[in-house]
Amino acid sequence: MTFGIITGAAVLLLILWLGNGIRRIGAVSVGEKIPDRAGAALLLIDLQSVFWDRGPYPKSARDAAEAAILAEAEAARAQGDPIIAVRQEWSIPSTKVVAKLAMKGQALEGSEGTEIAEAFRSLPDHVLVKRVQDAFETGELDTLLKRLDIGKLRIVGLDTNYCVLKTALAASNRGYDVAVVKAGSLAAAPTDIAEKQMVSAGVAVC
Template identity: 65%
Template sequence: MMIASVLGVLALSAALWLALGIRRIGAISRGKPIGARSGTAVLLIDLQSVFWDHGPYPEAATSVAEAAILDEISAAKRNGLPIIAIRQEWSIPSTKVIARLAMKGQAVEGTPGVDLAAPFSGLVDHVLVKRVQDAFETGDLDRLLATLGVGTLRIVGLDFNYCVLKTALAARNRGYAVTVVKQGTLSAKPTAQAEQRMATAGLHVQ
């Protein structure tokens, strides 16, 4: 009887631990208001080979997105704007377990494919790592954008419904002007609901 009770407590604890990990993955941070900043930066979200080459995205959609992303990069370089790549690496213990259980183990810290995909490798000025869907969660992006004097963000990458959405909303919470370049994103599912959330938050979807 006692063994069964202990096992029950352990199972409940494990379930709660995983539930908190799931909640953490999708949370949107608030951050401090940024104030007036005049600079603009381009954010590339999760353009890693594990997702780009092996994700659930049709080849035709990937080709269109690649062209749009490269256009954004070229325009940024012409105008002297910083280009920041954000790479996903699941490194929090609970999220690593969730990634292995529900995400085929893709982008777990230390696994193959976490580097930028070939079309974008060598084209960025800064590379940061995020641990959850919101790229602002660690504080590293806040600090970099403050150093660069950035107040406006142009966002491309994947997935529109998850990491792009959560990062854009977190940016808006801080007072950034945000444009999500729709043609430069990919999504495994319809995006209407995510676009509505962006519009309600005052984000621009181009």
């Protein structure tokens, strides 16, 4: 009887622990409202070999998105705007387990394929690592954008329904002027709901 109670409690704790990991993966941070800032930046989300080269996106979609991303980068360079890449690496213990169970173990901290895909490797001026879908979660992106005096963000990358969405919402929560470039973003499923969420939060989808 006692063994059964202990086992049941252990199973419950494990379920709660994994549930917390799932919650953390999809949570959107709020952060402090930023003051007026003059600068703009291009934000590249999860353009990594493991997702770009081995993901579920058709080559035709990748080719079109690549052209749009490179055009955005060229425009940013011409305006003197920094280009910031954010890479996914699952490193929180509970989220690592969720990634192993539900995401084929892709992008685990230190695993193969977490580097920026070759097509985009030369683009970023800054590269940061995120632990969940929201690129603002660690606070490092907040710090960098403050140092660079950035108040406006253009976002490209993948996946529109997940990391692009959560990062755009987190940026809007902080008061950034945010635009997600649809042509430069990929999604494995329809994006209607994600786009409505972003527009409702004041994010431009262009």
